[in-house]
Amino acid sequence: MATEVLWWIFAVAIVGVSAGVVFSRSVIHSAIFLILSMVGVGAMYLLLMVEFLAIVQLLIYGGAVTVLILLALMLTRMGAGGAAQKVDGPQMPFALLAGGGILAILVGVAVSTSWPGDVDDQPTGISIELISEKLFQDFGAPFVIASALLLVALVGAIILARQEDAD
Amino acid sequence: MSEVLNPFGSEIFGIWNWLDAIIRVVIMVTVMTVVVMYLIYGERKIVARFQQRLGPTRTGPAGLLQSFADALKLVGKEDLRPKRADRWVFEFAPFATFVPVFITLSILPFAQDWGVRNLPLGLFFMISALGLEIVGVMMAGLGSGNKFALLGAVRAAAQMISYEIPLVLSLLAVVMIAGTLDLNQMALQQDRYPYVILQPLAFLIFFTAMLSELHRAPFDIPVAESEIVGGYFVEYSGIRWSMFMLSEYAAMWGFSIFGAVVFLGGWQFPMGEDWGWGWQLALTMGKSLAFIFVMLWVRATVPRLRIDQLMSFCWKVLLPMSLVQILANGFILVYGGPYWLLTLTSSLGAAVLVAIIMRQAFRRSSTKTLVGAYRTQLQVPAP
Numbered sequence: 001m002a003t004e005v006l007w008w009i010f011a012v013a014i015v016g017v018s019a020g021v022v023f024s025r026s027v028i029h030s031a032i033f034l035i036l037s038m039v040g041v042g043a044m045y046l047l048l049m050v051e052f053l054a055i056v057q058l059l060i061y062g063g064a065v066t067v068l069i070l071l072a073l074m075l076t077r078m079g080a081g082g083a084a085q086k087v088d089g090p091q092m093p094f095a096l097l098a099g100g101g102i103l104a105i106l107v108g109v110a111v112s113t114s115w116p117g118d119v120d121d122q123p124t125g126i127s128i129e130l131i132s133e134k135l136f137q138d139f140g141a142p143f144v145i146a147s148a149l150l151l152v153a154l155v156g157a158i159i160l161a162r163q164e165d166a167d
Numbered sequence: 168m169s170e171v172l173n174p175f176g177s178e179i180f181g182i183w184n185w186l187d188a189i190i191r192v193v194i195m196v197t198v199m200t201v202v203v204m205y206l207i208y209g210e211r212k213i214v215a216r217f218q219q220r221l222g223p224t225r226t227g228p229a230g231l232l233q234s235f236a237d238a239l240k241l242v243g244k245e246d247l248r249p250k251r252a253d254r255w256v257f258e259f260a261p262f263a264t265f266v267p268v269f270i271t272l273s274i275l276p277f278a279q280d281w282g283v284r285n286l287p288l289g290l291f292f293m294i295s296a297l298g299l300e301i302v303g304v305m306m307a308g309l310g311s312g313n314k315f316a317l318l319g320a321v322r323a324a325a326q327m328i329s330y331e332i333p334l335v336l337s338l339l340a341v342v343m344i345a346g347t348l349d350l351n352q353m354a355l356q357q358d359r360y361p362y363v364i365l366q367p368l369a370f371l372i373f374f375t376a377m378l379s380e381l382h383r384a385p386f387d388i389p390v391a392e393s394e395i396v397g398g399y400f401v402e403y404s405g406i407r408w409s410m411f412m413l414s415e416y417a418a419m420w421g422f423s424i425f426g427a428v429v430f431l432g433g434w435q436f437p438m439g440e441d442w443g444w445g446w447q448l449a450l451t452m453g454k455s456l457a458f459i460f461v462m463l464w465v466r467a468t469v470p471r472l473r474i475d476q477l478m479s480f481c482w483k484v485l486l487p488m489s490l491v492q493i494l495a496n497g498f499i500l501v502y503g504g505p506y507w508l509l510t511l512t513s514s515l516g517a518a519v520l521v522a523i524i525m526r527q528a529f530r531r532s533s534t535k536t537l538v539g540a541y542r543t544q545l546q547v548p549a550p
Contacts, residue, residue, distance in 0.1 A: 028256055028309045035302055051288055059295030063331065066301050066324050069309070073321075128288075128348075 007047055014040035027072045035065050052128050071157055191283040195272060203416040204234035210463055217467035244405035249312055252402065256310030261403070261410035264303030268418045271296045275424050276351045278434045278447035289350040290342065293425055294335055297380065300418065301327045304389075307411070308399035319398025322474065323389035327380055329481045334376035336489035337369040341429055343496045344509065350425075354433035361432035365509045368492050368516035370430045372485050374461075377422050379477070381415070384466040388474055419459060427454035480527075488520055 017040065020033035038061040045054035135143055208223065208231065215222030223230030248257060271293050273283035286292050301324055308320020341362050345353050363370045379386040382398075390398035400411045427433055431454045434447030472480070495512045498504075 026253070028253065028306070032256065032302075032306065051286075052291070055288055055292050055295045059291075059298055062295065062299040062302060063328050066305055066328060069305055070321065070324055 003047055007044070010040050010043050010047070014044070027069065031065050031069045031072070034068070035062065038062075038065070052131060188283065192273065195283055196269075199269075199272060199417050199420070200413070202420055203413055204238065206416045206420060206459065207237075207412070208234045209459075213460065213463045214467050217464070238409065241405055241409040246405045246407060247402075249402050251312030253310040253312065256306050257402075258407075260303050260307035260310055261407045261414070262303070263306050264300055265410055265414040265417075267296045267299040267303070268414045268421060271425075272417065272421045274350070275421060276354060276428060276433065277424070277451050278444040279351065279355070281434075281444055281448070285349070285351050288348045290338060290348045290353070290429065293350075294331075294338065297418070297422075298327075298331055300414070303414075304399050307403070311399070311402040313402050315395045315397070316399050316401050318395050319389045319401070322395075323382065323399060325474075326382075326386065326389060326477060329478060330376045330379035330386075330485075333372050333481060333485035333489045334380060336486070336493060337366075337372040337376065338429065340366055340369040340489065340492045340496050343493065343500060350428050350433075354428050354435045357432035358435050361430060363430040365506060366430070366492070366496075366513045367510075368488060368513040368520060371517050371520055372489050372492075373426060373430065375485060376481075377426060378462065378465065379481070381419050381422060381462075383419070383462050385469040385472050386477060387466075387471060388477060391471060419462065420455065423455035423458035423462075424451060426458055427451060484520070484523055488516060492516055 014037055017033045017036040021030050021037060024030050024033060038057055042054040042057035045051075045057060211233070212222040212230070223233035226233040226236045248254070274286050274289050274292055276282045276285060276289075304323045304327070305320050308316045308318075308323070311317070341353075342348060344362065344365060345356055347353060347356075378384075382388075382390050388394075390400075395401070400408060403411060424433075428451070433454070434444075434451045492513060495516075496509065499508050499512070
């Protein structure tokens with residue numbers, strides 16, 4: 001019962017701060033809302049008794065959001081205070097298409113998948129050993145491919161951000 | 168909720184879990200505040216001795232009450248907020264810096280089963296919570312509306328994120344040997360020899376990365392007074408500034424105890440648990456104070472690095488060395504090699520690291536490096 005109440009509190013809070021990420025007018029506020037949202041998801045993992053994933057959530061996204069702020073500062077032209085900037089330009093319909101498409105795909109996949117171990121009132125405690133076995137033995141190749149993809153994305157972002165200096 | 172949190176704590180006082188937690192947190196806060204005050208006093212005294220000065224002598228016997236006087240003065244100061252500052256970001260930044268430091272202190276074992284709470288994933292939790300400290304620093308720098316604060320925050324972000332990687336990898340090398348992430352268990356395993364003997368290279372990397380994460384000299388680029396007038400907290404005054412100081416020194420203390428537990432055996436080495444918790448507490452505190460003394464020693468001796476030296480040292484020296492350490496550990500542990508082999512390989516690595524540092528330190532300055540070329544060939548446009 002208590003878990004359920006907490007679940008609802010966190011669910012509403014996560015949706016609220018996520019809306020804050022999208023609608024706030026400055027990059028800094030968005031980033032802070034994003035961190036709060038990540039902390040909320042971490043709390044959700046705690047409710048599911050997967051402490052390891054909860055800590056990973058904080059470890060990865062605490063640093064990631066900081067990098068995100070830095071890249072946002074590098075990629076956008078704005079003042080030190082993170083002044084509001086009007087969103088327009090010819091890429092607007094494409095941005096809408098990309099965002100809407102990703103949303104449709106994610107929702108479609110999440111709804112159509114039958115999740116294993118989907119039991120009511122039964123939090124599944126997952127140990128680190130199980131996670132590492134899955135990650136490094138059963139799904140070793142996807143893990144390596146995903147890390148290569150992330151590396152490419154990182155290098156690409158740096159190249160894009162550095163090009164502005166050359167103008 | 169209590170059944171979810173119960174595995175985290177072992178009840179000592181024999182009372183309700185939440186009341187027990189509150190009592191321990193209150194004790195922790197009190198001890199932390201006093202320790203921080205005397206760390207500031209100790210830093211001023213020790214650095215003064217290094218520089219052939221006396222340090223604080225007037226307030227109380229031998230200046231012992233100096234920090235209390237300073238704290239009173241800070242509380243009485245006006246809490247200023249610049250007009251260009253982003254109000255909420257600016258005002259919450261000190262708390263966002265302090266909270267991660269505080270929650271790391273609440274999982275450290277000061278003696279056997281003595282701490283606020285003991286987590287099975289304690290080491291991992293420690294790393295992730297300390298990683299969140301950067302968020303507060305960024306908030307302070309970006310919310311102040313001041314270009315020096317912004318510069319300090321961006322430098323801090325670059326430095327802390329870079330040095331987090333060797334820090335975590337060096338700890339991973341120890342975790343490979345210990346086979347647990349529980350800090351209490353880890354200290355328990357070091358009754359015969361501490362892990363610093365098995366892993367001197369990992370210890371050196373950890374100590375260097377720790378100095379960088381704490382913004383201590385020679386890695387104090389984000390808070391350099393002489394370059395950017397103090398860095399990200401330049402606009403703060405009074406109680407908020409003192410919160411930054413509190414979290415900085417509390418982080419120093421927490422990191423020292425963490426390092427003492429992981430590498431020096433914490434409360435266990437060298438006497439074991441036979442002498443009771445008072446001795447264990449003294450042992451942990453003594454080791455952490457030794458850590459802090461070395462930090463102050465380094466601060467008083469080594470000049471500040473340049474940002475490019477800092478970055479290339481992290482990515483070209485520390486990161487490969489820590490990966491080599493993990494690889495060597497992996498081979499030795501998988502093939503069941505003896506422990507002296509771990510000591511041997513790690514000592515060789517440590518010798519190489521020290522040799523690299525010495526070579527760089529005694530090298531003659533030249534204009535052949537990146538920054539030298541930049542200085543001589545490119546024209547810096549006038550502002």
